[in-house]
Amino acid sequence: MSKTVLITGASSGIGLATARRFAKEGFKLILCGRRQERLDDLKSELSSQTEVTTLNFDVRDQQAVNEALESLPTEFKAIQILINNAGNAHGLDYIQEGSSTDWDAMLDINVKGLLYVSQPIIRTMIKNNDGHIINIGSTAGKEVYPKGNVYCASKHAVDAINKGMRMDLNAHGIRVGAINPGMVETEFSKVRFKGDEDRAEQVYKGYKALQPEDIADIILFTVTRPYHVNIADLVVMPTAQAGSGMINKSS
Ligand code: NDP
């Protein structure tokens, strides 16, 4: 029987590509995000390939998260794979110039939101004795770069939570692992630069960035390993990237 997968941030970028990749393999999909129209379009696109439902919530709102999960139709309730992908950078500023609104957004979405979504699903996984959690971290969770301060802190927190989850859930046989990408060409920079499309485009110019489909392939590979194999922590960068903020634009 096909497994049930919940993907946060399925309305764009890595989450969207993952939804499309997983639909091809027949996974049952719960697609989450705030932009309902995009989720509806994606559901229509994928429904001929697999069973799809959508959930609309802001990961920052714990009550909304809980209510959304409780509202799932019975046939989608036994979530077996959780892909914690929703997240963004907000701003790129020296620490002395950064906005506390941006700091709150990054910590509330990337860290607390991930926890709010995970806990009720983890409880279901423990009850059902079946679960695999993929946390989308970042190279920014392994290294820090100038002006990356709070985004890097949020992704370092994801790194710690990934390790902690793996330890705490090990006794329950639940697999936990992180995929940590470098530069992926998505709407990430558009969000970071608050809709400034020209500035966002520059981020991916002069080299071949990773595409969201590259990460979707890796996530699919990770969750289709035999049960005794857990990909615990994987870092993937474009060939032109040597580390956080280290891009060879002439390559
Ligand atoms: P996108 O901006 O393309 O997608 C972000 C997704 O997160 C959207 O679907 C958005 O949906 C969702 N999201 C954002 N805020 C919230 C919120 N408050 N509540 C619910 N959903 C939310 O970026 P990416 O695909 O690149 O980002 C996905 C993940 O990958 C993030 O965790 C990011 O940190 C990580 N990452 C990205 C890299 C990159 O270079 N692009 C590199 C390394 C990691 P909606 O707006 O509809 O709610």
Ligand code: 8X3
């Ligand atoms: C996204 C990659 O280097 O822009 O997590 O922080 S980076």
